[in-house]
Amino acid sequence: MATLDMDHPDGPRFVPDPLEIPDLKCGAMEGLKPFTAAPEHQAKLGFPGELVENWKEVALAKMAELARKNRAFQVYLDTCVKCGACTDKCHYFLGTGDPKNMPVARQDLLRSIYRRYFTFAGKHFPWLVGARDLTEDVLQEWYSYYHQCSECRRCSVFCPYGIDTAEITMAAREILDSVGIGQKYANEIIGKVKDIGNNLGLNPKALRATLEDLEEDIEDDTGISVRLPLDEKGAEILLVTPSADFFAEPHIDGLIGYAKVFHEAGASWTLSSYASEAANFGLFIGSYENMRELALRIRKAAEDLGVRRIIFGECGHAWRVAYSYLNTLAGPFDFLDPNYPVPQHICEYTWDLIERGKLKFDRSRNDHIRLTFHDSCNVARASRMGDKPGGQFEIPRNILRAVCNHFYDMDRDTIMESTLCCGGGGGLLTDDLMELRKKGATPRMTALQQVTEEHGVTHMAAICAICKTQFSKVMPEFGYEMDSIVSVHQMVSNAIILTGQETDEDETEDKAAG
Amino acid sequence: MLSVIYALLFYAATAFLVVGLAWKIARYARTPAPLKIPTTPAPVTRGGVVLRMAREVVLFESLFRSNKWIWLFGWVFHFALLLVLMRHLRYFTEPVWFWVRFIQPYGIYAGFAMVAGLAGLWARRVLVERIRYITNPSDHLMLALLVAIGLSGLGMRFVARPDIIAVKAFFLGLFRLQINPLPADPILLVHLTLVLVLMLVFPISKLLHVPGVFFSPTRNQVDNPREVRHLAPWAAELER
Numbered sequence: 001m002a003t004l005d006m007d008h009p010d011g012p013r014f015v016p017d018p019l020e021i022p023d024l025k026c027g028a029m030e031g032l033k034p035f036t037a038a039p040e041h042q043a044k045l046g047f048p049g050e051l052v053e054n055w056k057e058v059a060l061a062k063m064a065e066l067a068r069k070n071r072a073f074q075v076y077l078d079t080c081v082k083c084g085a086c087t088d089k090c091h092y093f094l095g096t097g098d099p100k101n102m103p104v105a106r107q108d109l110l111r112s113i114y115r116r117y118f119t120f121a122g123k124h125f126p127w128l129v130g131a132r133d134l135t136e137d138v139l140q141e142w143y144s145y146y147h148q149c150s151e152c153r154r155c156s157v158f159c160p161y162g163i164d165t166a167e168i169t170m171a172a173r174e175i176l177d178s179v180g181i182g183q184k185y186a187n188e189i190i191g192k193v194k195d196i197g198n199n200l201g202l203n204p205k206a207l208r209a210t211l212e213d214l215e216e217d218i219e220d221d222t223g224i225s226v227r228l229p230l231d232e233k234g235a236e237i238l239l240v241t242p243s244a245d246f247f248a249e250p251h252i253d254g255l256i257g258y259a260k261v262f263h264e265a266g267a268s269w270t271l272s273s274y275a276s277e278a279a280n281f282g283l284f285i286g287s288y289e290n291m292r293e294l295a296l297r298i299r300k301a302a303e304d305l306g307v308r309r310i311i312f313g314e315c316g317h318a319w320r321v322a323y324s325y326l327n328t329l330a331g332p333f334d335f336l337d338p339n340y341p342v343p344q345h346i347c348e349y350t351w352d353l354i355e356r357g358k359l360k361f362d363r364s365r366n367d368h369i370r371l372t373f374h375d376s377c378n379v380a381r382a383s384r385m386g387d388k389p390g391g392q393f394e395i396p397r398n399i400l401r402a403v404c405n406h407f408y409d410m411d412r413d414t415i416m417e418s419t420l421c422c423g424g425g426g427g428l429l430t431d432d433l434m435e436l437r438k439k440g441a442t443p444r445m446t447a448l449q450q451v452t453e454e455h456g457v458t459h460m461a462a463i464c465a466i467c468k469t470q471f472s473k474v475m476p477e478f479g480y481e482m483d484s485i486v487s488v489h490q491m492v493s494n495a496i497i498l499t500g501q502e503t504d505e506d507e508t509e510d511k512a513a514g
Numbered sequence: 515m516l517s518v519i520y521a522l523l524f525y526a527a528t529a530f531l532v533v534g535l536a537w538k539i540a541r542y543a544r545t546p547a548p549l550k551i552p553t554t555p556a557p558v559t560r561g562g563v564v565l566r567m568a569r570e571v572v573l574f575e576s577l578f579r580s581n582k583w584i585w586l587f588g589w590v591f592h593f594a595l596l597l598v599l600m601r602h603l604r605y606f607t608e609p610v611w612f613w614v615r616f617i618q619p620y621g622i623y624a625g626f627a628m629v630a631g632l633a634g635l636w637a638r639r640v641l642v643e644r645i646r647y648i649t650n651p652s653d654h655l656m657l658a659l660l661v662a663i664g665l666s667g668l669g670m671r672f673v674a675r676p677d678i679i680a681v682k683a684f685f686l687g688l689f690r691l692q693i694n695p696l697p698a699d700p701i702l703l704v705h706l707t708l709v710l711v712l713m714l715v716f717p718i719s720k721l722l723h724v725p726g727v728f729f730s731p732t733r734n735q736v737d738n739p740r741e742v743r744h745l746a747p748w749a750a751e752l753e754r
């Protein structure tokens with residue numbers, strides 16, 4: 001509920017609630033659809049190029065296959081009791097008011113078909129249980145509303161049976177792909193990784209040039225030569241990072257941060273041009289086969305380079321695929337050093353060094369920043385860091401507190417496992433969905449505005465390439481500078497004191513100690 | 515005649531319930547979860563998962579975090595129902611176990627609590643716009659069925675008491691494959707008929723949430739993907 005802040009210095013003022021429930025606006029987002037994939041992009045992923053003649057049989061056969069292959073699909077379609085507990089948990093519903101963006105209603109778009117063709121009640125009494133026939137209109141409705149779900153799993157936290165709408169969304173997208181309706185943004189990107197190795201289509205030569213430029217920048221900046229090695233055989237650590245880290249802001253500052261951390265640790269590490277992408281959009285379209293194919297590139301790179309460890313850079317869904325699935329999709333990794341988990345997150349690596357006192361910081365270099373942290377959904381609700389549950393919340397915050405003096409969390413109901421999606425996850429980070437992205441970001445932005453009011457927060461840190469891109473696009477709409485979104489390792493990069501770096505020695509050491 | 519019909523109906527409904535549920539449970543159990551998808555933070559040990567599941571099933575933990583009203587009505591209904599069911603054991607056991615005798619008076623209160631919980635849930639279904647939107651006719655019917663079972667049950671206690679000894683003899687007889695006379699009180703027959711209906715719809719309706727909750731991968735998986743390789747049989751085929 002919105003509240004009145006009586007203590008505000010400028011007199012009582014109205015504080016909006018990030019989780020305020022809107023009135024239902026039926027059909028508000030109806031017909032919003034991302035561009036569809038061209039036939040050649042579909043073909044690369046093994047999907048038909050356009051709607052197949054016998055789409056109905058194909059779709060139903062796919063549903064039967066999913067019911068056979070994936071327990072979640074069947075259990076979740078069967079068990080929902082329509083209690084309504086999830087109805088106000090989706091940021092897209094909060095932002096748009098469209099009832100079909102309520103998680104259970106989103107599931108129902110598919111459940112109504114499942115019931116009609118696969119359950120006794122739906123076959124014989126469709127009107128009773130809300131079952132309906134599969135038509136082309138239904139496919140179009142699916143295409144629209146299953147691309148208004150970022151697969152963030154917030155709903156799953158609050159459902160008494162853990163029903164995960166993301167699983168249903170993935171299934172629906174898979175069915176759509178199987179009949180020839182694919183989404184341009186995600187499918188094109190998957191094709192690019194297959195062809196070139198990353199989402200951007202950045203070839204090894206261009207990548208090498210980029211990294212060399214960055215090395216120069218760091219040297220100009222700090223006077224220290226910090227390396228960003230590429231394809232170095234025999235390195236100990238393979239770093240796999242989202243390709244946005246190679247060119248986008250603020251991602252690139254995060255990459256510089258990782259490089260500085262490795263430098264200070266004296267680690268031997270390398271990037272790979274073959275596996276120059278941590279992101280795995282196969283997850284978004286629910287395609288095990290495509291996800292596996294991309295994951296296997298990372299295994300191959302690790303084998304070819306002869307590394308002993310794999311570390312992932314800052315990326316939300318990539319960390320989900322890495323942490324939760326890499327072992328399944330591309331394991332076992334018995335050729336790597338058994339003393340370290342496979343894979344590791346860069347935050348786990350950095351925090352370990354900080355704990356062991358291996359890194360020196362001057363926190364005051366971040367004093368112009370009053371910071372909060374945005375938990376990315378896939379890190380928060382689909383993975384872990386460290387050995388204890390919840391390490392994914394602790395470790396990034398610990399790092400931030402170690403490198404800056406002013407850190408404030410947002411409303412507890414909007415962070416950690418209850419975190420609100422940035423609005424651009426799950427394959428929705430495309431300009432043709434900009435309206436949805438802005439509306440979906442509203443709850444998070446409102447929570448941010450709260451801490452800005454209360455604590456003067458100026459910046460927000462994130463550990464996800466999608467979050468960072470999305471926020472740098474939408475934050476200006478909410479009165480923040482584009483660069484108010486920062487990488488966690490950008491904060492590290494700002495504060496880290498490189499060995500041998502020329503500084504105001506005495507001053508900085510005092511501050512680092514304090 | 516009446517006794518024979520009801521006896522046969524109860525045999526049939528029981529068979530349908532048991533076979534239907536067993537079939538569904540077998541399907542859930544047989545279907546692999548291809549990937550590790552526990553909603554994190556999740557327990558990192560089996561024991562932890564058992565505890566998480568116990569909290570879900572006994573306390574409705576996620577629902578509590580989600581919505582206090584639904585939790586209150588839902589929890590009261592379910593636990594009142596549990597007490598009522600335990601109280602009913604006295605119609606199926608001879609001699610009646612000590613603890614079943616002990617809970618008899620509470621079972622009566624529970625009958626009221628159960629109907630009250632259902633009424634609360636029903637009111638939300640009608641009054642809250644969001645929940646009204648997701649409601650199908652079957653959701654109303656399910657509530658109607660449960661309320662009617664509760665009210666007819668309470669009616670036998672407070673309005674028209676049938677010959678409870680004869681009812682008990684009828685049910686104990688069913689266990690021994692004998693058909694003893696069932697009293698023909700209308701209220702009793704209504705109660706029993708509704709229970710029969712409930713048994714029949716159980717395996718083909720949303721009541722599947724009872725076995726379903728235990729098979730939900732987001733709640734029953736251990737968070738250990740880096741330590742233990744998880745591989746579905748059909749996915750293993752891809753590696754050949």
Ligand code: SF4
Pocket residue numbers: 079080081082083084085086087103104158159160161162163
């Ligand atoms: S919270 Fe779960 S059971 Fe309740 S309506 Fe939503 S999906 Fe269905």
Ligand code: SF4
Pocket residue numbers: 089090091092101102103106148149150151152153154155156164165166169421
């Ligand atoms: S997974 Fe996230 S985006 Fe999708 S329905 Fe649930 S809360 Fe909404």
